[in-house]
Amino acid sequence: MSRSYLQGRRVENGLEEEEEEDEEGDLEDEVDASRLEKFMRDRRRAQSLPAYPAELLAGVSESEGRKRVKFADSMGLNLASVKHFSTLEDPQIPSKVLSRHKSFPPQQELLNDLCQSFKTSLDTDRLVCSFPEPQDPGQRVQQLRVCLEKVTITQFDVRGQIRVFTSCTFKEVGVRYTFNNWLSHVDAQALPVAVDQPGFVGERFGFTVYTPPFMDPGSAVHFAVYLKCEEGEFWDNNGGQDYTLRYLCMPSTAPFVSAAFT
Structure with a gap:
């Protein structure tokens, strides 16, 4: 080609x-x-x-x-404008929201009534001591080696002081209590308490027993204090009758006063 x-x-x-x-x-x-x-x-x-x-x-x-960075709303469309807020600015609450908030006072009054009812039940229904005030703890501790010295009752717990008279270095002091008439029991250990009192006989220990806020009318809490050491085991149970706290429904007019024996 x-x-x-x-x-x-x-x-x-x-x-x-x-x-x-x-x-x-x-x-x-x-x-x-x-x-x-x-x-x-x-x-x-x-x-x-x-x-x-x-x-x-x-x-x-x-x-x-x-x-590429783009901002979109919940519908997938581009945002028309962006508003920057400062922490120093007060929020603007729509009037419709405020009007709805003001329409709820009846519910607030109901809540206040419930709170007042709960407070009244706490003030009127409580544990009370059914034993006489302990007398002469300094003399009793020398006879029993351990004795109940003081009891204070509040709405939720029972606090007390125990006096101990022993020369043992290693010892266990506490309170044994029951809510079901000794079908079962619980031991709460007591802790040493500093004493600044001239002529004080023995040592002082403090304990706390937590109780239910609501109990059946007529129910009771029984307890006794104990000392366990090298010399043996010693008890103070109110002369064999136990220390008893009973749950009573008091009149609403009666002011609440915590029971305290000193």
Whole structure:
């Protein structure tokens, strides 16, 4: 073949390749236009699409996509405006909210009545001592080695002091109490209490017994104090009758006064 003929074929092939590339570009443009038209049609149909649809990000590289930051509302639409609040500014409460808040006083009054009823029950129903005030703890402790010295009753606990007279270095002092008439019992250990009193005989220990805030009328708490040491085991149980606290329903007019024996 002649050289001119080959050059002519190359020119024709080049034109054909360019025409094919143009046709492919036109097809891609038509596809992109159809996809964009479909996306806009679906966008008008459903307003809850995400703010960044996959169709819009298809032509964006991964590195470029990560750098783009846009804010959208709950419907996926761009925010119209942004409001910056300061911690020093007072919040603006709509009047509708305040009007609804003011319409709830009856519920607040009911809550106040319940609180007052609960407080009244605490003030009127309580444990009281059913034994006489302990007398001469200094003399009794020398006879029994351990004796009850003081009892204080509140709404939720019973606190007391125990006097001990022993030369033992290692000893255990405490109170044994029951809520079910000695079907079962619990031991509460007493702790040493500093004494700043001239002529004081023995040592002083303090204990705390937690009681239920509400008990059945007529129920009782029985207890006794003990000393365990190298010399043996010693008890003070009110002469064999136990120290008893009874739960009574008092008249609402009676003021609450914690029982205390000194």
